[in-house]
Amino acid sequence: MTIATTRAVTFADRVLRTRSLASDTLLVTAGAGLVGLAAQIAVPLWPVPITGQTLAVLLVGSALGSLRGSLALLLYAAAGVLGIPWFSDAASGWQTLAGPTGGYIIGFIAAAGLAGWFAERAWDRRVLPSLAVFSAGTALPFVFGLPWLALVLGLDLGQTLAAGLYPFIVGGVIKTALAAVLMPLAWRSAGRGAS
Structure with a gap:
């Protein structure tokens, strides 16, 4: 028995070679x-800090696949709400999820699922397809995060973009490119290890 029933091979499946509920967990x-x-x-900014989370979200989703990647980010959000201090700046609790960064955290679940879905279709094995997938995965948290930020802080569109998007563009491009290079390299390394 496993968490995911798909037969698609993700990087984690390639490395582990066997699946069980215990390994999936x-x-x-x-x-x-x-x-x-x-x-x-993190680089502390208010109201939303720049963190390494997006890179980790992309790599986790891609390596684990859509279901396990989404579950990993759901666990991250739920455990953080329940008190594990692993949100940015060692924060935890409902106030973080209900605050300005909450929409981004919810968006991470969708981003991991998207990256994983494409990884199950082998899009994470070459740089250019990875770049396309990880660009979408980087953008997806903003789809959730920007409206949430505007609602929580009562910002207009210009203020929302200035606080919740513009400061993150350069970092997002760098993290996207890094993920798009790391996953194909990991696949090549795993392939060499199998010979």
Whole structure:
């Protein structure tokens, strides 16, 4: 028995070669932990800090696949709400999810699922397809985060974009490019290890 029933091979499946409920649970938990660690790599800005989370979200979704990747980010959000201090700046609790960054955290679940869905179709094995997928995965948290930010802080469109989008464009491009290089390299390394 496994968490995901798909037969698509993700990077985690390629490396582990066997699947079980125990291995899937371990991967989901490790994925959540990686995102929690990456959240602590931060440039403090208000109301939304720049963090390493997006890179971790892309890598976790791609490596684990759509279901396990989404579950890892759902676990990250739920455990953070329940008190694990692994949101940015070691924050936790409902106030974080209900605050200005909450929409981005919810968007991470969708971004991991999207990256995983494309990874299950082998889009993460070459740089150019990875770049397209990870660009969409980087943009998706903003789809959730910007309206949430505007609602929570009562911002107009210009204020929302200035606080919640513009400061993150350069970092987003860098994290997208990094993920688009790292996953194909990981696949090539896994392929060499199998020979």
